[in-house]
Amino acid sequence: MAGIHDVAEEWDVRDGRTPFRGKVTGVRSEQVRMPxxxxxxxxYQLHPGSVAVLALDEQGRVLTLRQYRHPxxxxxxxxxxxxxxVPGENPLHAAQRELFEEAHCKAGQWRVLVDFFTSPGxxxxxxxxxxxxDLSEADGERYAAHGEELEIETARVPREDLVRLVLAGELHNPTLVTGVLALTATGGDLDALRPADAEWPARPY
Structure with missing residues (x-):
């Protein structure tokens, strides 16, 4: 269905201001002209964007982390x-960095699984x-964790178990839910996925 796709569009805006800006995110307030x-x-929240990694090992298990989320x-x-x-950073390089820092792993093959907006309203x-x-242990010393990362737990979980837990309402993180269900939707045809350097209009670099 060639006509079913999201299209970039911007309505008229006036009186734009940023009443709050924190260390990473901020709040933007704008007047938008309706039809x-x-x-x-x-x-709405201003956000620099994020990357996530669904790391799949040779046994079909997904590398997962458990972390405290205060909000x-x-x-x-x-x-x-x-x-x-990091201004101008390649998203793939950012993902590789996160896989190293949070799990001390590296991967031989990278593809784009899925892109999404977390809360577009x-x-x-x-x-x-x-x-x-094609996962393996990373070279060198482990990344020195700090803050909430000090209590990160890791587990490799079969994809089928994660799907069952998502549908049972036991798992709620949006990247895990979206990633696991997107991987399941491929039916195992990983070659149909986009290359790791595929264009990303939402966050060009």
């Missing part, structure tokens, strides 16, 4: 992931999930 001509206020007061099972907070965050295969 009926009325101006409506829209407040939701949960320890969540997740995929290795991180912010695109309230944030401009865009996420790219890479599929990493």
């Amino acid at each position: 009926d001509g009325v101006w409506a206020q829209r407040d 939701v007061r949960h320890r969540l099972w997740e995929l290795p992931a991180g912010l695109l907070d 309230g944030s401009d965050e865009a996420v790219r999930i890479f599929l990493a295969t």
Whole structure:
């Protein structure tokens, strides 16, 4: 269905301001003109974007991490992931860095699994999930963790088990949910996925 695809578009905006800017994210407030001509206020989170890695080993297990997430007061099972907070950084390089830092792993093969907006009604965050295969332990010393990363747990879980847990409402992290279900949707045809350097209009670098 060639006509079913998202299209970039921007409506008229006035009175744009950023009343709050934190260390990583901020809040943007804008007046946006609706189709009926009325101006409506829209407040949303400014976000640099993120990458995540679905690392799949030779036994069909997915590398997962459990980490405390303060806003939701949960320890969540997740995929290795991180912010695109280095200006101009290649998203693939950022994903490779996160796989090393969070799991001390490297991968011989990389593909784009899926791209998505986390919450397009309230944030401009865009996420790219890479599929990493041909896994091995990284060279050199382990990354020195700090803060909440000090208590990261790791586990390699069969993809089928993760799907069952997602559908049972036991797993909630959006990158893990999206990545595992997207991988399942490939039916094992990984060669049909986009190359690791595929264009990403939401976060050009």
